[in-house]
Amino acid sequence: MATIPLTKRGAEKLKDELTRLKSVERHAVIQAIAEARAQGDLSENAEYEAAKDKQGFIEGRILEIEGKLAAAQIIDPAALDAGGKVVFGSTVDLEDVDSGAQVTYQIVGEDEADLKQGLISIGSPIARALIGKEAGDVAEVQAPGGLRHYEIVGVRYI
DSSP: OOOEEEEHHHHHHHHHHHHHIIIIIHHHHHHHHHHHHHTSOSTTOHHHHHHHHHHHHHHHHHHHHHHHHHTEEEEOGGGOOOTTBOOTTOEEEEEETTTOOEEEEEEEOTTTOBGGGTEEETTSHHHHHHTTOBTTOEEEEEETTEEEEEEEEEEEOO
């Protein structure tokens, strides 16, 4: 299995979700199944079917998270020294060459990505265009709206 890059924060988030699923969600769905069974005929019991579906989802998510954590390569961005180059975990300050708009993104793993918080996936077009570049370079990004040019203003490892 290939390794999955995660920041320390992302790994902690997955561990917290796993703990919640195992200690809270799993027990709640078992209780819901028991209550639905107590109602009698299971062949036409919508609550029982819904609880069984939820149980399947929870168990699947637990297996998925455990697999990701087992294959994870946890990277602490603060411990990186990439000589000013954009790498996984780095925080990049960008300026749109055309509009002058400035944005800041941190390059993170697939599970951590949240554009509203400035976290972009390592697999996203913009992250792929930025990897290996340094401050002063211009990255061309093929976005859905067309070709965009971003100048790298700064690269931080925080």
